[in-house]
Amino acid sequence: MVQEIIMEGDEKLQALKAELGVKAHDVVVKALLEMNEYNPSGRYPIPELWNFREDQRAPMGEAVAYIVKRWKANKKKHTYY
Structure with missing residues (x-):
C-alpha cells in the first residue's frame, strides 16, 4: 500500500494556515489523510x-x-x- 506524506512546508497548506488559521489547516490535513486511507487510488470522498x-x-x-x-x-x- 502506498502511503502519502503530507508536507508541512507545502505552499497551499501554508497559505491556508496564514489566511484561515491553524484549525482550518488541521481540518484539511485530516481530510486529506482520511481520503487517502479509504481510497488511495482515486482520492475522491466516500460516504x-x-x-x-x-x-x-x-x-x-x-x-x-x-x-x-x-x-x-x-x-x-x-x-x-
Whole structure:
C-alpha cells in the first residue's frame, strides 16, 4: 500500500494556515489523510456513517438500530385503512 506524506512546508497548506488559521489547516490535513486511507487510488470522498454527538464513525450496528427506531416511530404515524 502506498502511503502519502503530507508536507508541512507545502505552499497551499501554508497559505491556508496564514489566511484561515491553524484549525482550518488541521481540518484539511485530516481530510486529506482520511481520503487517502479509504481510497488511495482515486482520492475522491466516500460516504460514511457518522455519529455527530460522539464525533466518531458510526458502527453498522448503531446505524441499523437508528434506522429501525425511526422506522418504528414512522410506522405508527402512517396507518392505512
